[in-house]
Amino acid sequence: MDQSKSGLRRARILEYVKLHGKISVQELIQEFNCSEATARRDLDWLDKSGKVIRTIGGAVYEGNLRQEPAELAFSDKQFYLKDEKEKIAGIAAALVQEGDVVCLTGGTTTFFIARALKHHSRITVVTNAVNIAAELAEAEGIRVVVIGGVMRAGSYELIGPLAESVVKQVNVTKMFLGVDGVSPVHGFTMHSELEASIAQQLVRRASEVYPVFDDSKLAKSALFTIIPLGEATGIITNKQPEPWLESACNEQQVKIYTEE
Known part of the structure; x- marks a missing residue:
């Protein structure tokens, strides 16, 4: 159950970063109502998975090379x-x-x-x-x-x-x-x-x-x-x-x- 909750939270974090281009640890704590330790753990996990790029105060999203552009013919x-x-x-x-x-x-x-x-x-x-x-x-x-x-x-x-x-x-x-x-x-x-x-x-x-x-x-x-x-x-x-x-x-x- 804990793993499913963390997986859902990380998916929502990734969606947020894709939408805004970046997220700080403090923004993550406020948006997702979690502890600082959990926030940093989630960002580390997303970074290791290649989904975001970790920064000193949070993470940024530079796009996934396998990701289809927003809308093409x-x-x-x-x-x-x-x-x-x-x-x-x-x-x-x-x-x-x-x-x-x-x-x-x-x-x-x-x-x-x-x-x-x-x-x-x-x-x-x-x-x-x-x-x-x-x-x-x-x-x-x-x-x-x-x-x-x-x-x-x-x-x-x-x-x-x-x-x-x-x-x-x-x-x-x-x-x-x-x-x-x-x-x-x-x-x-x-x-x-x-x-x-x-x-x-x-x-x-x-x-x-x-x-x-x-x-x-x-x-x-x-x-x-x-x-x-x-x-x-x-x-x-x-x-x-x-x-x-x-x-x-x-x-x-x-x-x-x-x-x-």
């Missing part, structure tokens, strides 16, 4: 952590059964899921991403339903009132949700307000919801929350989650799917 990030995303796609595709209505939001990971679903038969894929629809256009065993709307430049996602009106009429068996960040405080998050809004409405139409993400998204918050951690059916990721996320999933009965 799909074409710029399609092959970023490709192997990890293909692992996730394989796990997701294995959950899909004949007769399922599968929802894929936009994103590079969900695009790889679309590729992994190509050989499935007698399933329906609902998506608001035109590139995912195009990827599945010649898959004979898959019926593709495209949610209408205005395409957002760079992401291929359809958004706006028309998209929202169509969402209200669909029923989804399994939803695979692409996210920009996974945070102990803010849950599953996204950079675009309109994309987050569509995703929220699709979540409400889905029986099962599976956020899909690689480990570069951990302890990272984008601007808009889609759903809190506890509202997911399960998470699909490329490696065993960090202790804070594993503990949160176990406490809230969210299943963890990974190859490791």
Whole structure:
């Protein structure tokens, strides 16, 4: 129990440092209501883990080289952590059964899921991403339903009132949700307000919801929350989650799917 608490606190500290760029020992004590010894221990642990750089009075964040930039066009990030995303796609595709209505939001990971679903038969894929629809256009065993709307430049996602009106009429068996960040405080998050809004409405139409993400998204918050951690059916990721996320999933009965 103590280890899970410390893991959650350290994840929150890391999120704070990423947001502000730095933290002092005194700020840490005030923000997280802990002792000076605990604060210094946590910063030492984060430093040894390569997540922050320790300074005399605290720590700074200079970015992780494996961390995807805040928001890039799909074409710029399609092959970023490709192997990890293909692992996730394989796990997701294995959950899909004949007769399922599968929802894929936009994103590079969900695009790889679309590729992994190509050989499935007698399933329906609902998506608001035109590139995912195009990827599945010649898959004979898959019926593709495209949610209408205005395409957002760079992401291929359809958004706006028309998209929202169509969402209200669909029923989804399994939803695979692409996210920009996974945070102990803010849950599953996204950079675009309109994309987050569509995703929220699709979540409400889905029986099962599976956020899909690689480990570069951990302890990272984008601007808009889609759903809190506890509202997911399960998470699909490329490696065993960090202790804070594993503990949160176990406490809230969210299943963890990974190859490791």
